[in-house]
Amino acid sequence: MINPEDWRPVGELRLEQNALTAVTMTDRNVVVAAGPGAGKTELLAQRADFLLRTGICPYPRRILAISFKIDAARNLRDRVRVRSGPQFAARFDSFTFHAFAKRLIDNYRPTLTGPDALPPDYRIDPAIRIADEQITFDDLVPLALKILETNQHARGALRQTYSHVFLDEFQDATRNQYGFVCAAFKGTPVILTAVGDVKQRIMAWAGALNGVLKIFAEDFTAEPLPLYQNFRSAPRLRRMQNRMIAVMDPQAVSPDEELVGDEGLITVRHFDSDADEAIGVADLIEKWLQAGVAPAEIAVLVRQQASLVAGPLVEELHNRDIACRNEQERQDLNAEPVAALIFNFIRVVADDRQPQAYTDLMRIAGRAGASEEAALRFDSRLKRLLREVRAEVRRPSFGEDAIDAWAPLIRRLLDCLSRPVLAALSPAYQQGSRLDDIVDEALGAFEKELLVDGSPAGALKRLSELDAVRILTIHKCKGLEFEKVIVLGVEEQLFWGDPSAAISEFFVAISRAKNELVLTHVDYRARPAAPVQRWDAQRTAQRTFLDLADQDRRERTR
Numbered sequence: 001m002i003n004p005e006d007w008r009p010v011g012e013l014r015l016e017q018n019a020l021t022a023v024t025m026t027d028r029n030v031v032v033a034a035g036p037g038a039g040k041t042e043l044l045a046q047r048a049d050f051l052l053r054t055g056i057c058p059y060p061r062r063i064l065a066i067s068f069k070i071d072a073a074r075n076l077r078d079r080v081r082v083r084s085g086p087q088f089a090a091r092f093d094s095f096t097f098h099a100f101a102k103r104l105i106d107n108y109r110p111t112l113t114g115p116d117a118l119p120p121d122y123r124i125d126p127a128i129r130i131a132d133e134q135i136t137f138d139d140l141v142p143l144a145l146k147i148l149e150t151n152q153h154a155r156g157a158l159r160q161t162y163s164h165v166f167l168d169e170f171q172d173a174t175r176n177q178y179g180f181v182c183a184a185f186k187g188t189p190v191i192l193t194a195v196g197d198v199k200q201r202i203m204a205w206a207g208a209l210n211g212v213l214k215i216f217a218e219d220f221t222a223e224p225l226p227l228y229q230n231f232r233s234a235p236r237l238r239r240m241q242n243r244m245i246a247v248m249d250p251q252a253v254s255p256d257e258e259l260v261g262d263e264g265l266i267t268v269r270h271f272d273s274d275a276d277e278a279i280g281v282a283d284l285i286e287k288w289l290q291a292g293v294a295p296a297e298i299a300v301l302v303r304q305q306a307s308l309v310a311g312p313l314v315e316e317l318h319n320r321d322i323a324c325r326n327e328q329e330r331q332d333l334n335a336e337p338v339a340a341l342i343f344n345f346i347r348v349v350a351d352d353r354q355p356q357a358y359t360d361l362m363r364i365a366g367r368a369g370a371s372e373e374a375a376l377r378f379d380s381r382l383k384r385l386l387r388e389v390r391a392e393v394r395r396p397s398f399g400e401d402a403i404d405a406w407a408p409l410i411r412r413l414l415d416c417l418s419r420p421v422l423a424a425l426s427p428a429y430q431q432g433s434r435l436d437d438i439v440d441e442a443l444g445a446f447e448k449e450l451l452v453d454g455s456p457a458g459a460l461k462r463l464s465e466l467d468a469v470r471i472l473t474i475h476k477c478k479g480l481e482f483e484k485v486i487v488l489g490v491e492e493q494l495f496w497g498d499p500s501a502a503i504s505e506f507f508v509a510i511s512r513a514k515n516e517l518v519l520t521h522v523d524y525r526a527r528p529a530a531p532v533q534r535w536d537a538q539r540t541a542q543r544t545f546l547d548l549a550d551q552d553r554r555e556r557t558r
């Protein structure tokens with residue numbers, strides 16, 4: 001434990017005055033409004049370190065952080081683990097709104113009655129609610145809110161557990177989510193820190209509450225502490241962001257003299273067709289990879305219909321053996337412990353040189369036995385299984401390119417581990433069909449990748465988070481950052497609808513780039529073979545957005 005006066009930012013980071021005030025605030029709620037790359041998420045990670053290390057969040061109390069996307073929640077949790085170490089990080093709970101609401105529902109489900117009653121094995125479906133059986137994702141927060149409003153034990157437990165609450169990307173909170181925060185913490189001693197950026201408000205279509213940062217400041221008498229720096233992007237990129245800020249929020253514009261410098265690169269690439277675009281962009285990505293850029297530092301962002309718009313590029317990358325992850329299709333599978341377990345198992349048996357995968361796999365054995373002796377027995381059983389399966393996989397008759405050959409081996413692993421051990425991997429696996437669903441999804445994802453080139457190693461490479469170029473929708477890239485960002489299809493047919501929503505999304509997309517931004521547009525996008533409701537083959541450049549790149553643009557190719 002250290003004195004608050006002796007605390008220093010982890011990693012010897014220099015914090016601007018308002019950031020330092022927010023990080024070390026002990027007795028007030030604060031709201032930090034700041035542009036992209038200002039260090040809002042970092043500020044929360046540093047604040048967690050401050051609160052835990054100084055004991056201002058005293059043991060056994062905890063910090064609750066709520067984000068909007070699984071990636072963002074994971075990003076924050078990882079930062080705290082790296083900054084403060086696993087022991088302190090164990091008292092830091094980083095959830096999405098949905099995940100936190102679900103926890104509350106699971107804890108207090110037996111108290112739900114009437115039309116809200118749910119069985120222990122209730123399911124969550126994207127769209128359909130069935131009384132007494134299944135709820136939708138959209139039901140989670142309202143149901144959790146109902147629990148808080150009607151159950152004083154639930155409210156009390158929450159306030160007892162958490163001394164501090166962080167709200168990340170809070171500009172996108174909906175009325176329900178804001179209501180939830182109020183019902184849980186308004187007027188209590190729990191101290192809240194909200195961070196956000198009104199210019200990155202991209203969930204208006206999903207009901208984001210207009211002006212929520214301001215409303216929060218008033219309702220929670222939170223001290224506003226704006227930040228002005230941008231630590232992420234090179235000057236050329238910052239100048240483009242600044243031109244957008246001049247349109248979106250003139251008061252937040254930075255003075256020109258703060259944005260001088262030649263670093264960074266913005267390129268607009270015009271192609272006749274999506275086929276040409278696929279080749280041109282794949283050439284570029286290949287060049288970057290050859291120059292040593294890590295695949296995970298390259299992101300391809302698409303506003304809508306990501307799988308379809310990026311389809312030709314994905315095919316071209318596959319032809320060149322460049323791993324890419326289309327995160328539209330494989331939603332957060334890597335974050336699922338049982339999926340990670342299955343992928344590690346395949347890695348270990350298909351390839352002898354996978355020490356990390358082997359260590360991760362064997363770690364499960366340590367959790368399996370109630371006693372040390374039981375764990376050892378379990379360990380040797382798992383090792384025997386690995387030996388047998390390895391031998392089987394090396395037989396010439398083994399069809400390594402077919403999921404039918406792999407599925408029984410994976411089932412043997414799951415049987416060997418036993419259901420209670422698997423269920424213990426995540427609280428979400430302990431009821432309902434989630435565990436089986438994720439196992440099926442992992443097998444399905446592996447099969448899909450196997451079909452690409454028949455190589456288990458290639459399939460796993462594409463499934464892995466670290467070794468693949470990422471293809472994301474703009475909604476999924478919130479809160480993330482990459483060396484190189486390609487925004488595919490800056491066209492009116494993709495950036496249409498409410499102009500303020502379109503510009504905010506474009507702003508989020510371009511502000512993910514640290515050093516290089518590439519914007520593409522084509523004249524012709526061939527209608528995909530898959531059925532699609534709305535598709536214009538002839539495309540028009542989104543001139544207003546592309547012109548924002550103009551002054552710092554290096555080249556334009558045809």
Ligand SMILES: Nc1ncnc2c1ncn2[C@@H]1O[C@H](COP(=O)(O)OP(=O)(O)OP(=O)(O)O)[C@@H](O)[C@H]1O
Pocket residue numbers: 013014015016034035036037038039040041042043197200231232478479480481511
């Ligand atoms: N005080 C600081 N000094 C140096 N680097 C910093 C500082 N604060 C943050 N960074 C770095 O700047 C980058 C952007 O920080 P962060 O992701 O926290 O910004 P943000 O405000 O949450 O961005 P956005 O809203 O665009 O997602 C990160 O790489 C982070 O490590």
